[in-house]
Amino acid sequence: MIQSVSMIHGILFDVDGVLINSEEQIAQACIEFFKRRGVNAVPSDFVPFIGAGENRFIGGVAEKYGLTIDIEAAKIEAYGIYDELISGTDCAMKGTADFIRNAKKAGLKTALATSADKIKLDINLKAIGFSIGDFDYAVWGNKVTHKKPDPEIYLTAAKGLALDARDCLVVEDALNGVQAAKAAGAFCIGLLGSFSEEELKKAGADIVLKDLSFFGTFSSHEEFNRRLETLVK
Numbered sequence: 001m002i003q004s005v006s007m008i009h010g011i012l013f014d015v016d017g018v019l020i021n022s023e024e025q026i027a028q029a030c031i032e033f034f035k036r037r038g039v040n041a042v043p044s045d046f047v048p049f050i051g052a053g054e055n056r057f058i059g060g061v062a063e064k065y066g067l068t069i070d071i072e073a074a075k076i077e078a079y080g081i082y083d084e085l086i087s088g089t090d091c092a093m094k095g096t097a098d099f100i101r102n103a104k105k106a107g108l109k110t111a112l113a114t115s116a117d118k119i120k121l122d123i124n125l126k127a128i129g130f131s132i133g134d135f136d137y138a139v140w141g142n143k144v145t146h147k148k149p150d151p152e153i154y155l156t157a158a159k160g161l162a163l164d165a166r167d168c169l170v171v172e173d174a175l176n177g178v179q180a181a182k183a184a185g186a187f188c189i190g191l192l193g194s195f196s197e198e199e200l201k202k203a204g205a206d207i208v209l210k211d212l213s214f215f216g217t218f219s220s221h222e223e224f225n226r227r228l229e230t231l232v233k
Contacts, residue, residue: 008187008225010161010168011103012154013096013135014051015114017173017193020124021091022082023050029082030058033074039065050194051148051174053115053141054078075117083123092128093191095213100134105219111137113157113170115147115177137161148176151184158184169228171212178203187228189215207231 016022027043034041041061049057054075062069103110112132114121118140125131132138137160139153146152151165158165170181173191181188182204189212190197190205197208209215215231218224 007167008108008169008228009221010109010111010158010163012111012113012157012168012170012181012186013100014170014172014174014177015112015121015124016116017050017093018171018191019093019096019112019130020086020128021093021193022086022124022127023194025085025089025091026054026057026078026082026120029078029085030061032081033058033078034061034065034067037067037069039067041065047194051115051172051176051180053147054117054120055141056147076119079117079119079123082120086123086127089127094211095215096211097128097130098217099212099215100130102218103224106221106224108221108224109136109161109163111135111139111157111161113139113153115141115153117141148174149179149183151180154181154184154186158186172205175199175203178205 027046031041045061046057049060055071058074058078059071112135121140139156144152144156154170155165158168165184165186168186170186170188172178172181172188173193175195178188178190178200188205190200190208192210200208216227218227
């Protein structure tokens with residue numbers, strides 16, 4: 001159960017699978033990258049690396065198939081394919097935009113915390129009509145040394161908001177991300193999509209929702225905390 005709902009002052013958002021429904025497209029982009037090199041990767045190859053950043057998402061699968069790659073060049077190529085796949089699609093996660101707007105109205109601080117590189121973050125935000133400036137702080141993959149499930153990214157995001165991670169809510173969809181959030185001491189909502197409710201709860205998610213539309217509306221800090229209290233009971 002949450003340490004103290006009344007102490008939640010900031011919301012830290014993962015991006016892929018939270019703001020944008022992108023897991024299928026990034027996997028397809030990476031599958032195409034490997035196909036060009038004679039490797040027939042499949043979507044399940046990428047599942048263990050969801051939320052850990054593209055160095056592992058691509059690099060881990062390359063290791064599985066014994067393929068030596070230049071990871072930086074590989075990411076640039078895969079991002080280019082991904083941009084073509086995701087642009088112009090209806091890819092925004094249901095309920096997330098309203099939730100973010102409600103959070104801003106309620107005076108809650110917001111931050112992005114993605115293991116992806118800045119280039120992919122920019123592609124994602126463009127695809128859903130947001131920008132980094134819509135958030136109070138942002139941290140991405142090459143701003144941290146250790147990727148999820150290490151808590152560094154969420155500790156960094158909380159610090160960027162001048163908050164303790166224990167005073168923050170993290171919204172995640174990946175097991176690596178949930179584990180990172182809990183290791184940082186944050187409260188965590190797990191969103192269904194990449195993983196099941198059982199898997200998310202086993203990883204440590206305090207609440208599991210289909211999407212953020214199920215959180216409900218709020219326009220003040222007090223309403224937000226009351227709603228959070230209702231969901232954890």
